[in-house]
Amino acid sequence: MKHFLGALAILVAGTMQSQAQKKTKDIAEHVIIIGIDGLSSEGLLKADAPVLHKMITEGAFKEKARTVLPSSSSSNWSAQILGGGPELTGVTSNDWKPNDKHMTPVAVNSVGRSPSIYDIIRQQRPQAEQGVVFHWDDYGRLLQKEMVNHYEHAATESLAAQKFSEYILAKKPMFALLHLDHVDHAGHEQGHMTQDYLNSIAKADSLIGNVLAAIEKAGIKESTMVMIVSDHGGINKGHGGTTDNEINIPVIYYGKGVKKGYKIQQPVYQYDVAATIAFIFNLEVPYSWTSRPVKAAFQGFSEPSNLNVGLK
Ligand SMILES: [Zn+2]
Numbered sequence: 001m002k003h004f005l006g007a008l009a010i011l012v013a014g015t016m017q018s019q020a021q022k023k024t025k026d027i028a029e030h031v032i033i034i035g036i037d038g039l040s041s042e043g044l045l046k047a048d049a050p051v052l053h054k055m056i057t058e059g060a061f062k063e064k065a066r067t068v069l070p071s072s073s074s075s076n077w078s079a080q081i082l083g084g085g086p087e088l089t090g091v092t093s094n095d096w097k098p099n100d101k102h103m104t105p106v107a108v109n110s111v112g113r114s115p116s117i118y119d120i121i122r123q124q125r126p127q128a129e130q131g132v133v134f135h136w137d138d139y140g141r142l143l144q145k146e147m148v149n150h151y152e153h154a155a156t157e158s159l160a161a162q163k164f165s166e167y168i169l170a171k172k173p174m175f176a177l178l179h180l181d182h183v184d185h186a187g188h189e190q191g192h193m194t195q196d197y198l199n200s201i202a203k204a205d206s207l208i209g210n211v212l213a214a215i216e217k218a219g220i221k222e223s224t225m226v227m228i229v230s231d232h233g234g235i236n237k238g239h240g241g242t243t244d245n246e247i248n249i250p251v252i253y254y255g256k257g258v259k260k261g262y263k264i265q266q267p268v269y270q271y272d273v274a275a276t277i278a279f280i281f282n283l284e285v286p287y288s289w290t291s292r293p294v295k296a297a298f299q300g301f302s303e304p305s306n307l308n309v310g311l312k
Pocket residue numbers: 037038072073074184231232
């Protein structure tokens with residue numbers, strides 16, 4: 001009996017330890033997000049984009065993730081990092097500015113702002129290196145500058161990718177985001193799904209190739225998870241509305257911990273980006289967020305068991 005209890009105690013302790021290890025082990029050491037403004041699902045699939053198409057083949061892919069409304073830039077870029085849509089964040093249009101009068105967010109931090117993934121990382125991993133390089137200057141106001149180590153605006157898409165690559169090489173950040181704006185420009189100026197629009201996606205593809213090369217050169221390829229995201233698609237020369245062309249956006253998960261050649265079934269929402277990053281790093285998220293991790297993209301995790309409840 002004594003031996004039995006002793007063995008049981010060891011067994012229980014072993015189980016507890018393995019659970020603790022499972023809970024505290026991060027899925028990846030680095031998360032790199034590349035956001036392509038105005039990239040639609042149809043545009044990504046039709047463009048000459050060998051790097052992105054290879055990432056789809058070798059990673060996990062959600063062809064039609066859903067924007068928040070309006071399908072505008074600020075409401076969607078903010079949803080990704082603030083863990084919820086405009087009704088939660090108060091970022092209802094591109095006119096939003098942090099110090100102007102605007103809709104009150106559901107939850108605010110000490111300076112009156114919705115808590116972002118950058119804040120969560122800074123609070124729970126104070127030593128973490130995190131940064132952002134953005135091509136659209138208005139991206140910068142969506143996050144609290146003091147929360148990141150590196151905060152840089154670049155005038156062109158090529159310069160943005162170059163600065164971002166240099167940052168990765170120099171600092172090997174735990175979390176970093178690159179924003180590219182030129183695909184959105186092509187959509188507005190020449191029209192979505194025109195040859196010029198598709199060519200702009202091909203340009204983004206080659207710049208992303210450069211960033212992936214920088215990740216490899218920095219020696220962190222094997223420990224990095226890369227996400228490709230977009231804010232909205234578009235129709236004719238605009239966006240902001242509710243057509244499939246505007247609200248369907250692709251998400252690619254690629255690298256450390258990600259399933260290979262996997263097509264994600266669960267619905268993926270714009271605001272799920274924040275909780276997915278927190279999930280990778282084992283961080284606690286604010287209750288106010290509606291964001292949920294897209295666990296199905298990662299090895300060892302299944303599609304939600306209630307995926308088809310109510311659908312039959
Ligand atoms: Zn946009």
